[in-house]
Amino acid sequence: MKTPVTENICLSELLIDEIADALQQHGYIQLTEFLPAWLATQLQQEAERLSSISFKPAGIGRQNNLQLDTQIRTDTTLWLDGESLQQHAYLQCMEQLRVGLNRRLFMGLFDFECHFSHYAEGDFYRRHLDAFKGRSNRILSTVFYLNINWHKNDGGELLLYADDQQSPLLVVPPLFNSCIIFLSDVFPHEVLTSHGERYSIAGWYRLNNNSQVHLDPSQ
Numbered sequence: 001m002k003t004p005v006t007e008n009i010c011l012s013e014l015l016i017d018e019i020a021d022a023l024q025q026h027g028y029i030q031l032t033e034f035l036p037a038w039l040a041t042q043l044q045q046e047a048e049r050l051s052s053i054s055f056k057p058a059g060i061g062r063q064n065n066l067q068l069d070t071q072i073r074t075d076t077t078l079w080l081d082g083e084s085l086q087q088h089a090y091l092q093c094m095e096q097l098r099v100g101l102n103r104r105l106f107m108g109l110f111d112f113e114c115h116f117s118h119y120a121e122g123d124f125y126r127r128h129l130d131a132f133k134g135r136s137n138r139i140l141s142t143v144f145y146l147n148i149n150w151h152k153n154d155g156g157e158l159l160l161y162a163d164d165q166q167s168p169l170l171v172v173p174p175l176f177n178s179c180i181i182f183l184s185d186v187f188p189h190e191v192l193t194s195h196g197e198r199y200s201i202a203g204w205y206r207l208n209n210n211s212q213v214h215l216d217p218s219q
């Protein structure tokens with residue numbers, strides 16, 4: 001007998017409706033309790049375990065343009081490859097969201113890439129945009145947070161700005177199992193200096209910019 005294909009459903013259709021509506025109306029959404037608790041816990045443990053072994057100083061730009069700039073960011077990162085069960089499950093959830101958003105908003109999201117980030121005490125990421133209009137294939141940014149017992153004194157909040165405004169539109173505490181999703185070329189943002197250990201998974205849905213003359217590199 002053929003074994004039934006089991007689809008991994010992490011996100012309810014109602015949640016995807018809510019995300020699609022918010023993105024259409026405001027361009028961003030902040031969510032608490034994003035994933036099943038077991039998955040958030042496994043990802044948290046994996047991030048903590050791998051951070052001292054495999055995380056590398058983060059770069060600005062991509063591939064051969066990669067330059068390290070510790071004036072701008074000081075975190076360390078590791079791209080998810082989907083090899084472990086929890087990474088695979090995370091990528092499946094984000095795939096479900098990709099398909100769900102394309103169905104609802106015709107966004108043409110083509111793929112998703114993401115990395116773990118670790119901010120140790122004193123680390124920050126200065127104000128930046130994840131994409132520049134017409135110059136990048138990053139469409140939608142996601143940050144998923146993995147900090148159990150985060151407290152205000154721990155710092156490391158994400159500030160989201162509207163355009164070139166000085167005061168933030170949104171102050172996002174990096175709370176365990178919460179997530180923020182926003183349009184990559186619309187909202188400048190920064191990570192305030194962390195006063196403790198801070199873990200997250202930052203990811204981007206991308207358009208396909210491949211053509212015969214230029215193969216758009218990932219990561």
Ligand code: OGA
Pocket residue numbers: 117125130143157158189191200202
């Ligand atoms: C990024 C980023 C925000 C965060 O990695 O590009 O803006 O809260 N991260 O970790």
Ligand code: MN
Pocket residue numbers: 128129130189
């Ligand atoms: Mn960013």
